[in-house]
Amino acid sequence: MAVSVIEGYDAENDKKKRDISSESYLQTVFRRFKRHHLATVSLIVLGVIVLAALLAPVIAPYDPNEIAGPFAGAPSKDFWLGTDQIGRDVLSRLLYATRISLLVGVMATAISTVIGVILGLIAGYFGGVADMIIMRFTDMVMSFPYILLVLVAAAIFKPGLWNIILILGFVDWPGIARLVRGNVLNLRETNFVKGNIVAGMPLGHILFSEILPNTVAPILVYATSVLALSILDEAALSFLGQGVQPPEASLGNMLNGAQSLTVLTTQPWLWIPPGLVIVVVVMAINFIGDALRDALDPNGGR
Amino acid sequence: MTDENRIPLIQVENMKKYYPVKGGIITHTTGYVKAVDGVSFSIMKGQTLGLVGESGCGKSTIGRQLVGLETPTEGRIYYNGGDLAAIQKNKREMERIRTKLQMVFQDPYSSLNPRKHIYEILAQPMLYHHISEKNTVERDIMKILDMVGLPKTVMGRYPHEFSGGQRQRIGIAKALSLNPEFIVCDEPVSALDVSIQAQILNLLKDLQKELGLTLLFVGHGLGAVNYVSDKIAVMYLGKIVEYGDAKEIFNHPVHPYTKALLEAVPVPDPEEKSRGRKLLQGEVGSSTNPPEGCRFHTRCPHAEEQCRTEVPTLYEVAKIHMAACPMAVSGAEVASHG
Numbered sequence: 204m205a206v207s208v209i210e211g212y213d214a215e216n217d218k219k220k221r222d223i224s225s226e227s228y229l230q231t232v233f234r235r236f237k238r239h240h241l242a243t244v245s246l247i248v249l250g251v252i253v254l255a256a257l258l259a260p261v262i263a264p265y266d267p268n269e270i271a272g273p274f275a276g277a278p279s280k281d282f283w284l285g286t287d288q289i290g291r292d293v294l295s296r297l298l299y300a301t302r303i304s305l306l307v308g309v310m311a312t313a314i315s316t317v318i319g320v321i322l323g324l325i326a327g328y329f330g331g332v333a334d335m336i337i338m339r340f341t342d343m344v345m346s347f348p349y350i351l352l353v354l355v356a357a358a359i360f361k362p363g364l365w366n367i368i369l370i371l372g373f374v375d376w377p378g379i380a381r382l383v384r385g386n387v388l389n390l391r392e393t394n395f396v397k398g399n400i401v402a403g404m405p406l407g408h409i410l411f412s413e414i415l416p417n418t419v420a421p422i423l424v425y426a427t428s429v430l431a432l433s434i435l436d437e438a439a440l441s442f443l444g445q446g447v448q449p450p451e452a453s454l455g456n457m458l459n460g461a462q463s464l465t466v467l468t469t470q471p472w473l474w475i476p477p478g479l480v481i482v483v484v485v486m487a488i489n490f491i492g493d494a495l496r497d498a499l500d501p502n503g504g505r
Numbered sequence: 506m507t508d509e510n511r512i513p514l515i516q517v518e519n520m521k522k523y524y525p526v527k528g529g530i531i532t533h534t535t536g537y538v539k540a541v542d543g544v545s546f547s548i549m550k551g552q553t554l555g556l557v558g559e560s561g562c563g564k565s566t567i568g569r570q571l572v573g574l575e576t577p578t579e580g581r582i583y584y585n586g587g588d589l590a591a592i593q594k595n596k597r598e599m600e601r602i603r604t605k606l607q608m609v610f611q612d613p614y615s616s617l618n619p620r621k622h623i624y625e626i627l628a629q630p631m632l633y634h635h636i637s638e639k640n641t642v643e644r645d646i647m648k649i650l651d652m653v654g655l656p657k658t659v660m661g662r663y664p665h666e667f668s669g670g671q672r673q674r675i676g677i678a679k680a681l682s683l684n685p686e687f688i689v690c691d692e693p694v695s696a697l698d699v700s701i702q703a704q705i706l707n708l709l710k711d712l713q714k715e716l717g718l719t720l721l722f723v724g725h726g727l728g729a730v731n732y733v734s735d736k737i738a739v740m741y742l743g744k745i746v747e748y749g750d751a752k753e754i755f756n757h758p759v760h761p762y763t764k765a766l767l768e769a770v771p772v773p774d775p776e777e778k779s780r781g782r783k784l785l786q787g788e789v790g791s792s793t794n795p796p797e798g799c800r801f802h803t804r805c806p807h808a809e810e811q812c813r814t815e816v817p818t819l820y821e822v823a824k825i826h827m828a829a830c831p832m833a834v835s836g837a838e839v840a841s842h843g
Contacts, residue, residue, distance in 0.1 A: 403603035
C-alpha cells in the first residue's frame with residue numbers, strides 16, 4: 204500500500220509540476236484561492252447575492268414601492284418575507300435595497316481607491332514637499348471624526364444616492380493612500396526600479412508598469428475591507444436618515460423603518476432579512492479579502 | 506593618467522558625494538556623511554577598473570553616480586570626453602547615451618520585477634529605445650540569452666523560478682540588451698555561492714573581451730576583483746588610497762591598508778595558519794567626521810606624528826602605481842624595484 208501511495212503521489216506531483224510551468228499568474232492565484240474553503244463558499248454566496256441584486260427587476264415579485272398587500276402582514280405564500288407597515292413586499296424591497304447598497308459600496312470603493320492610489324504614488328515616488336503636503340492632508344482627513352464628517356457632508360449636500368457615494372468615496376481614501384505610499388517607498392529603492400531608471404525607461408512606465416503591479420495585491424486586499432466598510436457606512440447613514448432617501452429602498456433605511464419596539468418584538472420579518480444580508484455580505488467580503496491576501500502573495504511559492 | 510595617447514572612456518575628476526544628516530527638534534542639516542570625498546580616476550576603453558574597499562567606503566556610491574542614479578555633490582564625470590552633468594541637462598543627448606551606461610546589481614533577487622516574465626523584462630527597454638523592433642525582438646533576446654548562457658525557454662518564465670546565479674545572468678543580459686559601452690558591476694557576485702561566483706566572473710570576462718566592454722567592477726573581495734580587473738583602485742573612507750595595475754597591486758602592495766586587505770584573503774592551506782597574519786585593530790573612522798590627516802592613521806600599524814596632521818596625496822610608486830602613504834612609498838621603491 205505504501206508503494207501505491209508513493210506512486211500515486213509521484214504521478215500527481217509530476218502532473219502538477221508541468222501545470223505550474225505553463226499556468227499564468229491568474230491561474231496560480233485562483234488555485235491558491237481555492238484552498239481557502241470559507242472564502243470559496245463566501246465567493247459563491249456573494250455571487251448569488253450579487254446576481255439576485257442585479258436581476259432584481261426580473262425576479263422581484265412586486266414593484267418595491269407599490270402597496271401590494273396588507274399592512275405589516277406576516278410572511279405568507281404570496282409575500283415570502285411579509286409586508287411592511289404600508290403594505291409593500293419586503294422581499295422585493297430587499298432585492299432592490301441590496302442592489303443599492305452594493306452599488307454604493309462598489310462605487311465608493313472605486314472612487315477612494317483611485318484617489319488613494321494616485322496620491323500614494325505621487326507621495327511615495329517623488330517624496331519631499333509633495334509627500335509632506337499629501338501626507339499631512341491625509342492625516343487631516345483621517346483625524347476627523349469620521350461619522351460626523353459624513354453626517355455634516357450629507358446635511359450640506361442633500362442626502363441622496365450619488366451624494367452618499369461621493370461622500371463615502373472622498374473620506375475612505377486615506378488608508379489606501381498610506382498603504383500605497385509605504386509600498387512605493389519600498390519599491391522605489393528596489394534594484395529592478397533602479398535598473399529601469401538606468402535603462403532610461405520613462406516615468407509613466409516606471410510608475411504604472413513596474414511599481415503599481417507590485418502593489419496591486421495589498422491594494423486589492425485593502426479595497427475589500429473598504430468595500431465592506433462602505434456598505435456598513437451606507438447602512439448606518441441611511442439608518443440615521445442621512446443616506447439613501449425613502450421611498451428608494453436601501454438596507455439601512457429598511458432597518459430605519461423597523462426601529463419601533465413593536466416592530467422589533469412582533470414583526471421580525473421587517474428587520475431580520477436586511478440585517479442578515481448586511482452581515483452575510485460584509486463577512487463574505489472580509490473572508491474573500493483574507494484569502495486574496497494569501498493567494499496574491501508573490502513569495503507564497505506553490 | 507596612463508596610456509597617454511588614448512582618451513579614457515570614463516574620467517572622474519575630484520568627485521565628492523555628501524549626504525546631509527538631518528536632525529534636531531526643527532529638522533535641519535546637522536552634518537554630512539562624506540561617502541565619496543574627492544576621488545579621481547579614469548578608465549580606458551575596453552579595460553576593467555576594480556574598485557575595492559570595505560563596506561561603507563563609498564565604492565557603490567561611485568558606481569551609482571557613474572550611471573546617473575545619483576549626481577555628485579562636487580566634481581565632474583566625463584564620458585567619452587563629454588561632461589555628464591551637461592549631457593544630463595540636454596534631454597536628447599541624455600536619451601542617446603542613456604543606454605550606453607548600464608549597471609549589474611549586487612542582489613540578483615531584487616533586480617528583476619517579480620511580476621514580469623523574462624521576455625517582458627528584456628523586451629520592454631529594447632523596444633522603447635528602438636534597439637530592436639517588434640518583429641525582431643524575440644530573435645535578439647534569444648541571441649543575448651545565448652550570450653549569457655541561458656536557454657531560450659527561459660523567456661516565458663518568472664524571476665522566482667530561477668536560482669541566484671541564473672538571475673544574475675538575466676541581470677547581465679538586461680544590461681547587455683541595450684548595447685552599452687560601459688557597465689558598472691556593483692558587487693555582482695557577492696550574493697552568490699562560491700562555485701557560481703567563478704562562473705559569473707568568467708562570463709563577465711568573456712563578454713568583455715567579445716564585446717569590447719569597459720567595466721567598473723566594484724567588490725570587497727580582492728580575489729574576485731583581481732581576477733577580472735586590469736587596474737585596481739583601493740578605497741578607504743571615501744578616498745582612493747592606492748591605484749595601479751592589478752598585478753602590481755596584488756604583488757607589491759604599498760599602502761598599509763592594501764596590505765591588510767591582501768592579508769585578509771583566506772588561503773586554502775591549513776599549514777598557512779601559522780603565517781602570523783596581522784589583523785587590523787580599531788574601528789573604521791566615521792564618514793561624518795573622518796579622522797584628520799591620513800584617514801587610515803587610527804588603524805595603521807605604522808602611523809606616525811605626520812600622519813595625524815597631513816593629508817597624504819597619491820604618490821607615484823612605480824609606473825602605473827600610486828599610493829597615498831608617504832611613509833610606505835619611500836620604502837616600497839626599494840622593495841619592489843630594488
